[in-house]
Amino acid sequence: MFNELNPLLHSQLRLAIMSLLISAHNAEFVYIREKTGATAGNLSVQLDKLQEAKYITVVKSFKGKKPLTTCSITILGIEAFEKYVADIQQYIKK
């Protein structure tokens, strides 16, 4: 029996976001957008979904006069990510 892959993570953009954040203490919205190649609108939607699941925290602040969105992964997010990777490895080993 294989574990079902976490549908929240088994999506290209959300997985890309989580993989970026797993190695960072925090990353800015613009940086994530640049590295994933996503549109701002789509990225916002996916970040919201990850935030609702409490996988990431999103902090909105200001850098000078510009709004600044900073994301970081939560412990719950790290656990979910690690489980997802373990599940995927099961599939690959089969």
Next chain:
Amino acid sequence: METTMNEKESLELITKMINTAKSQIDKSSAVYFLLWGYLVVMASLLQYVLCVIFNLWAIGHYAWLLMFVGVFVTIYYRINLNRKKRITTYIGRVIGYLWLAFGISMGILVISSVNFTYYTPVILLFVALGIFVTGIASKFKPFIWGAVICWVCAAITFRVHGIEQLLINAFALTAGYIIPGHIIYKQKNV
């Protein structure tokens, strides 16, 4: 937008993204190593020249006033570069705090030191520690070699008590700060 992917593609994506964010030596950090490297080498050589060649032993140590330039430029860059930073990696954070601790230790040493004989070797030990850990954490070999040279120079300056300490100091900082600094600076932006 939901894109379906198979397990292999998932792993490839994870690897690609983690490699994107992995800790590499931050190109912007080159400015600190070049700044302090050149300042310390200049101050060391200036004091040596003033004392040995011009026989101005009483004022030679004023060469170290150049360090104030370093302090001001460092604070200026810290504030401005931090504003431009868009990702903070765990290792980057630790390296940042390591150099803050280095700065505090240097400050205390400069304020409290009474025995100038051991000034150079103790500073070189701190320098070696800082660049060694930075080099290991960011997998940047020039710092590791620089640290080894600084440790050797520290051991030598514990025994060489004269003005020649300054020449060894200049050599150590060239190997520990200036050469690695230029190598980082030449690296492509990642």
